[in-house]
Amino acid sequence: MPISTIGDIQQHFLSSRNTSSMKSELNTLVQELTTGQASDLTSHLGVSQSELSSLDRQLQMLARFNQSNTETGQLLSTMQIALDNIEQHRADAGGTLLIISDSSTLSQISDAGRVALSGFEATVQSLNMRSAGRSMFGGADLDSNPLAPPGDMIDALKTTVAGLTDVGDITTAIDTWFDVAGGGFDTIGYQGDAAGFVQRPIDASQNVEIQIRADDDTLKDTLKALALGALAGDTDLALSTQSRQTLQQQAAEDLFSVAAPLASVQGRLGYAEGQVEEASVRNSAQEASFGIARNTLVSADPFETATRLEAVQLQLETHYTLIARLSRLSLTEYLR
The missing domain is CATH 1.10.287 (Helix Hairpins)
Incomplete structure (x- = not known):
């Protein structure tokens, strides 16, 4: 053997x-x-591998939405800060111009004009603010500053009203510069995209559209009122003291009239913020649910x-x- x-x-x-x-x-x-x-997930899951793959795809998609919503939330928050700044400058300039009366001196008018000019410049700077290097108030144009430098616009307005002495003619010229299609604001002032708005996906079936640009009528009215107050105090223009007083009184009224519409613009932005927040909550709930389901499969x-x-x-x-x-x-x- x-x-x-x-x-x-x-x-x-x-x-x-x-x-x-x-x-x-x-x-x-x-x-x-x-x-x-x-x-060894292959042997552990068997025929359930396709279910795991589907859950992983869903989780990856939700992670992308969460990242996008975080960026969108930061964008909207920064836009709100810009609008808060504009509202503050509107209130400050309006309060200063409101003091101007028929007995105000040229020095007082000049001081009020400087406050209005400062508010105009600060408003333009706020609308040209950027979030993560991208323009916020230029519509679909994320690269260009939506507004020209404030000095360029004021110079263009001074040229527009140069030689005019009648209060009605001056206000009409400024209205035309800001409001008429193809006028000074469209050709010199606004440099962003005039056709579209920024759209961002917030979940699998919904986009949020940020419908606020620097050429919004309310924002233009704010700039127009500030420019009117600034020009009325500009000693380079050959205006009578009475005309300056009347123009600054008109500017004060316009600034206070635009307060409610400006709050409405902030409300529209707040609505978009609410949409993003609600979508983020839904996405987080789905992410948690899918995560539990995945853990059950692979545990x-x-x-x-x-x-x-x-x-x-x-x-x-x-x-x-x-x-x-x-x-x-x-x-x-x-x-x-």
Whole structure:
């Protein structure tokens, strides 16, 4: 009868392979018990792999929406800050111009004009503010400043009213510059996109449209009233003191008249902020739901894993014990 033998070297290799295999399985089970997730998802899921792939796609899409909504929220928040600044300058200039009366001196008129000019410049700067390097009030044009430098617009307006002395003619000329299509504001003042608005996706089925540009009628009326107050106080223009007083009184009325429409613009922006916030809440709820479903699919049974871990640990300990005993076997030991 033939006798099968295993050489010492071959036995060493077999022992090392078994040890390595058990250690690898032990490490895998420790990882599964620690993370709660099966290490071999292919065998763990079986036919449910397509369900996991679908959940992963949904989670990736929601993550993109969440990132986009965060950026959109920051954009809208910065736009609100710009509108708050404009409202503050409108109120300051309006309050200063309101003091002008028929008894106001040229010096007082000039001071009020400087306040109005400062408000005009600050309003233009606010509308030219950027969020993440992109223009906010230029419609679909995210690169250009929506408004020309304030000095350029004031110079153009001064040229428009130069030589006019009648209050009605001056206000009509300024109205025409700002309001008539193809007029000074359209050709010199506004440099953004005049046709469209910024649209941003907030979930799988809804976009938010930011319908506020620097050529919005309310914002133009604000700029127009500030410009009127500034020009009335400009000593370069040959105007009588009475005309200056009348123009600044008109500018004060216009600035207070635009307060409610300006608040409405802020309300429209606030509505867009609410849409983004509601979509973010919905997306977060869906993300949590899909995350729970995914964890259920890929999770390893902790009781089963712990049982297997204990079994492999015992097997490895037994293996080491046998190796130790085999290493002590010799003819001398047997003869003892």
